Amino acid sequence: MTKVNEPSETEVVTVPGRRKFLNTAALAGLAGAGMSLGVTACKSESQSGAAKPAAGADAAPDYSKYEVHPGQLDEYYAFSSGGHSGEVRVYVLPSGRLLKRIPVFNIDCLTGWGITNESKQIMGTNPDGTLKYWTGDTHHVHPSYTDGTYDGRYLFVNDKIHGRIARVRLDTMECDQITELPNVQGFHGIFPDKRDPVDASINSSTRVFCGSEFHIPQPNDGRDLDDPKRYFCLLTCVDVKTMEPRWQCKVDGNMDLIATSYDGKLVCSNQYNSEGGAIFAEMMSVERDACVFLNVARIEAAIAAGKSFTIGDSKVPVVDGTRAANTDATTALTCYVPVPKNPHGVNISPDGKYYACSGKLSPTATLIAHEKVLHWFEGHIKDPRDAVVAEPEIGLGPLHSAFDNRGYCYTTLFLDSQIVKWNIEAAIKAFQGDKAAQVVVDRIDVHYQPGHGFTSMGETKEADGKFFISDNKFSKDRFLPVGPLHPENSQLIDISGEKMKLIHDTSVWSEPHDSIVVRRDIIKTRQIYSMDDFPNAVKSPKDCRVERNGKKVTVYLTSQAPAFGMTEFKVKRGDEVTLILTNHDKVEDLTHGFAIPKHNINFIVNPQETKSVTFKVDKPGVYWCYCTHFCHALHLEMRSRMLVEA
Numbered sequence: 144m145t146k147v148n149e150p151s152e153t154e155v156v157t158v159p160g161r162r163k164f165l166n167t168a169a170l171a172g173l174a175g176a177g178m179s180l181g182v183t184a185c186k187s188e189s190q191s192g193a194a195k196p197a198a199g200a201d202a203a204p205d206y207s208k209y210e211v212h213p214g215q216l217d218e219y220y221a222f223s224s225g226g227h228s229g230e231v232r233v234y235v236l237p238s239g240r241l242l243k244r245i246p247v248f249n250i251d252c253l254t255g256w257g258i259t260n261e262s263k264q265i266m267g268t269n270p271d272g273t274l275k276y277w278t279g280d281t282h283h284v285h286p287s288y289t290d291g292t293y294d295g296r297y298l299f300v301n302d303k304i305h306g307r308i309a310r311v312r313l314d315t316m317e318c319d320q321i322t323e324l325p326n327v328q329g330f331h332g333i334f335p336d337k338r339d340p341v342d343a344s345i346n347s348s349t350r351v352f353c354g355s356e357f358h359i360p361q362p363n364d365g366r367d368l369d370d371p372k373r374y375f376c377l378l379t380c381v382d383v384k385t386m387e388p389r390w391q392c393k394v395d396g397n398m399d400l401i402a403t404s405y406d407g408k409l410v411c412s413n414q415y416n417s418e419g420g421a422i423f424a425e426m427m428s429v430e431r432d433a434c435v436f437l438n439v440a441r442i443e444a445a446i447a448a449g450k451s452f453t454i455g456d457s458k459v460p461v462v463d464g465t466r467a468a469n470t471d472a473t474t475a476l477t478c479y480v481p482v483p484k485n486p487h488g489v490n491i492s493p494d495g496k497y498y499a500c501s502g503k504l505s506p507t508a509t510l511i512a513h514e515k516v517l518h519w520f521e522g523h524i525k526d527p528r529d530a531v532v533a534e535p536e537i538g539l540g541p542l543h544s545a546f547d548n549r550g551y552c553y554t555t556l557f558l559d560s561q562i563v564k565w566n567i568e569a570a571i572k573a574f575q576g577d578k579a580a581q582v583v584v585d586r587i588d589v590h591y592q593p594g595h596g597f598t599s600m601g602e603t604k605e606a607d608g609k610f611f612i613s614d615n616k617f618s619k620d621r622f623l624p625v626g627p628l629h630p631e632n633s634q635l636i637d638i639s640g641e642k643m644k645l646i647h648d649t650s651v652w653s654e655p656h657d658s659i660v661v662r663r664d665i666i667k668t669r670q671i672y673s674m675d676d677f678p679n680a681v682k683s684p685k686d687c688r689v690e691r692n693g694k695k696v697t698v699y700l701t702s703q704a705p706a707f708g709m710t711e712f713k714v715k716r717g718d719e720v721t722l723i724l725t726n727h728d729k730v731e732d733l734t735h736g737f738a739i740p741k742h743n744i745n746f747i748v749n750p751q752e753t754k755s756v757t758f759k760v761d762k763p764g765v766y767w768c769y770c771t772h773f774c775h776a777l778h779l780e781m782r783s784r785m786l787v788e789a
Contacts, residue, residue: 209637209646211238219599220661221612222284222298225249226654229279231300231311236599236610236660237635239649247309247318248279248302255746256318260721260755265321272757280304282656283400286313287348287383288337291405291495291604295665297383299333299351306330308353310386314669320386324379325457329357332401332412335383336439337603350389352410353379354398358419361393362455371421377461378412378437390446391454392464394435394477395419400488404513405495405604411436413486413500414479426485427504433479434489434500434509436516437464441476473522480516480527482509483534488543488595492552493606497532497567499552501541508541508554509534510570533570535582537563545598547608547638551584555593555613561586562596562613562636564643587643589634591617598638599660607662611636611643614655622650631655670731677753681725684708696720702735702748702770703727705777711784716763725753728774736771739785747772763789 211217217235225232229249233242248266250257257266257274267275280303287297298311306327310320324330332354358374360367367373376398377391396414403410414433416426442462445451451460462476469475483505491498491513498511510533518524540558547553550567564585572580592615599610618632631654635647674680681687681699687708690697696718701708702725714720726735726748738745741762748754770781 206646209237209635211240216663218663219610220663220666221658222286222661223614223651223655223658224281224284224300225652226282226656227278227280227304228652228654229281229302231281231284231298232651232655233316234633234649234658235663236612237647239633239635239647243316245311245316245318247281247300247311248276248305248307248321250274250277252745253747255754255756258744258756259746260757265318267321267323276305276307278304279307282331283333284657284659285334285351285602286659286661287335288603289348291337292600293603293661293665294348295661295667297348299335301330301333301353303329303331303356306355308333308351308381308386310383313666315672316668322381322386322388324353324355324381324388325459326359326361326363326377326391326454327353327355327379328359328363329355329397331356332399334401334403334410336403336407336410337405338407349383351381351383352401352403353381354401354412355379356397356399358397358416362457364455372419374419374421375465378410378464379459380439380442388459390442390451391459391461392437392442392476393461394464395466395479396433396435398435399486402489402491402498404491408439409436409513409516410439411489411498413482413489415485415487415503430484431481432484432486434482434486434498434511435464436478436480438476438478438520441474441520445476472519472525475520478516478519478527478530480511480530482511482531483507488541490544490546490602492546492567493548493601493604495604499544499546499554501544501554503540503542503557506536506539506541507534508537508544508552508565508570510567510574531574533567533574535565535570535573537565537583538586542593543595543597545596545601545611546606547598547601548606549608551608551638553596553598553611553638553643555589555596557592557594557616560591560593560615561588562593562611562643564638585641585643587636587645589613589615589636589645590621590632590648591615591619595655595657597658597660600662602659605662609637609639610660611638612658612660614651614658616654618650621648628653633658671729671750672752674725674727674751674753677725679723679755680753681708681723684727689713694718698722700724700783701727702737702781704733704735705770705775705781707768707770707781707783709783711786713786713788714760715788716760718760719757720760721755721757723753723755724748726750733774734772735774735781737768738771739768740766742766745771760785760787763787 219236221234223232231245246256256262284300286293306324335348336350355376358376379391380389397416398412417432420426446460464477483502485504487503489500500509512532515530538556538559542555544554565583569580569582593613595614597612613634615632630650633649633651637644684701736747766785768783
């Protein structure tokens with residue numbers, strides 16, 4: 144059975160020496176870098192009303208209830224970015240098992256992604272057929288929505304390096320489209336609309352919002368290289384169906400993460416570097432940065448009225464959402480809510496009322512009321528800062544927040560290596576002057592330096608308050624050593640009770656940034672393909688053949704365990720060969736591979752699927768083509784010969 148790791152007593156009890164070491168080392172590092180926290184460090188737990196660390200406060204959890212026995216299925220899918228591997232990963236909870244790695248922006252020689260013609264077309268190629276990019280950096284993954292909850296249709300993920308967005312079909316868990324955004328660098332935050340009131344007939348997300356983190360000259364064609372004050376960032380709205388940009392909005396500051404409202408009215412991004420600096424020290428001189436809110440309806444109305452411009456060769460309409468261009472709240476496209484310093488992360492509560500924006504260089508989380516932001520746009524409040532309804536001190540290095548269904552927020556504390564649980568209503572009361580309000584109700588140690596954190600279904604109106612995942616950037620002594628590059632550590636925490644309980648450690652390959660936890664009943668996958676979905680399918684073994692048109696050769700081939708449709712095929716040195724392979728097996732899970740030695744050809748075809756590859760042959764000889772994916776008792780005998788004539 145898959146069983147959770149039972150922490151030892153030393154792993155779950157807060158050790159004062161460890162806490163002092165972590166805080167001292169972290170603060171020393173910040174001081175050495177010339178950084179100012181801007182606010183004093185947290186009060187002691189007795190002063191702040193925080194509960195004692197809960198990791199070892201109760202009796203040991205009953206780990207048996209988290210076991211997933213042989214033949215049983217997990218409760219949740221967890222879709223995780225793969226970081227600079229360029230992929231998306233599919234885990235399941237509570238077991239923590241890795242089921243699949245979905246190649247997106249990377250070359251994958253198991254599936255043939257980046258090798259087959261079909262995948263190259265999606266990834267994008269140069270005129271000579273080579274890949275335009277073969278690296279990627281996935282950060283954030285988010286599924287499509289219908290009326291505030293996941294609908295199981297798509298998953299969207301960003302590529303921070305090259306400014307691309309990818310769409311993954313959840314019925315096959317394979318990427319089907321990639322789009323490069325114009326005039327964008329450092330594409331980091333991404334989020335679909337949770338409810339689109341503009342086109343209710345579609346009854347699903349129709350837009351995805353994409354933030355850019357790096358401000359650049361616009362257009363970035365060699366002008367203004369030495370004048371960072373003329374650099375700026377763009378938020379891009381992408382159409383879900385076409386995957387083409389609908390519009391862009393120019394903003395002040397660097398955008399980090401993205402959140403969307405449940406009523407479809409607002410999209411927001413926490414921002415750092417409101418100073419517009421180009422070097423490290425210039426990005427941290429002010430005490431407050433901002434969370435910028437974009438009024439979607441007003442932006443789309445402005446574009447419809449022709450109040451937009453374009454940049455460089457791009458035809459995408461752009462509107463001006465800078466502070467200077469939006470001084471009148473009643474007509475403004477954007478609202479900049481001041482928040483402490485260099486914030487990292489913004490998330491909306493499942494009831495749609497509040498946005499939690501973490502301070503990073505301030506030991507606080509800022510709670511912004513959705514209704515009050517709308518009031519600012521309507522001119523009912525004058526100062527955007529009045530939309531802030533709470534700003535509790537919660538710990539050092541707050542980054543990401545997630546929510547349950549009982550009014551609690553869970554925030555990762557990078558410097559404290561903790562998860563802190565705090566009460567939203569109590570935070571609002573404390574902000575209003577209620578000194579008796581107990582905001583922080585629990586803390587738990589994690590190992591170590593948590594970045595992103597997520598609750599089960601927590602980004603939907605159906606948050607269930609069962610589990611929290613802490614993705615920790617350092618593992619150190621948690622696993623057997625594997626050399627200088629350590630695995631990272633994903634820890635599963637039970638949040639269903641009063642106290643948080645650490646119940647599982649999972650090592651993860653570097654470097655995941657974001658995960659989304661989805662109930663298993665939402666995901667409906669296909670088990671085999673339909674041959675009719677592929678126009679170039681080889682419909683019958685009788686259709687296997689070799690066709691020549693000058694130096695271009697097409698090989699039509701089938702696979703059906705344990706044999707390919709032709710035992711051999713002949714080509715000539717210097718030929719450009721396109722090989723089309725259709726898997727005729729109809730049995731679920733009966734996948735075939737196809738590899739050709741010395742030609743960089745290796746890919747798989749699933750049941751009833753067709754894929755193709757194009758390559759040149761430049762050396763005469765015999766090349767055994769073989770099945771790489773175990774399929775039959777006679778798998779080793781499943782071969783064909785490519786005979787290259789001189």
